[in-house]
Amino acid sequence: MTNLVDQQTLADRLRLTQRRVQQLEARGVIVRLPDGGYDFDRNQHRYRCFRDRDTVQVKLEIVQAAKDVDEMLALMRTKRRVSQRRRIAMERGPAIGRLDDAMQLSNAMADEHERQMLSDYTNMVVGRSMGEMFALCKWQLAD
Numbered sequence: 001m002t003n004l005v006d007q008q009t010l011a012d013r014l015r016l017t018q019r020r021v022q023q024l025e026a027r028g029v030i031v032r033l034p035d036g037g038y039d040f041d042r043n044q045h046r047y048r049c050f051r052d053r054d055t056v057q058v059k060l061e062i063v064q065a066a067k068d069v070d071e072m073l074a075l076m077r078t079k080r081r082v083s084q085r086r087r088i089a090m091e092r093g094p095a096i097g098r099l100d101d102a103m104q105l106s107n108a109m110a111d112e113h114e115r116q117m118l119s120d121y122t123n124m125v126v127g128r129s130m131g132e133m134f135a136l137c138k139w140q141l142a143d
Contacts, residue, residue: 003040010038028108061102068095100126
């Protein structure tokens with residue numbers, strides 16, 4: 001179960017100011033959910049990695065997520081029926097989100113002059129992965 005909190009609670013539990021939470025969110029360390037709340041456990045982990053410069057942990061997360069995405073797409077390519085590919089995408093598709101999440105945290109940990117290039121690369125990798133998954137499933141984005 002997700003441990004949802006508001007910004008003030010997140011700041012208090014991480015022993016940060018609200019302003020610092022906002023700064024870390026702008027940098028990509030802290031992530032807000034679509035409903036406006038924060039998953040405390042996820043953000044605590046991300047903040048700890050950032051604060052401790054735990055590049056080894058972040059690298060392991062990127063490598064595992066990339067492996068999961070590659071395996072998912074390879075499995076989807078072996079299936080003839082679109083319905084089978086879609087089932088795989090529904091079950092394993094969140095790996096693309098985990099890859100994006102880990103790469104975004106890695107980008108946030110990089111020196112400022114490196115971040116734009118890393119962000120562009122992250123968007124390319126994640127976009128291509130999503131594009132291939134959508135193409136294999138014959139899904140299209142609607143307006």
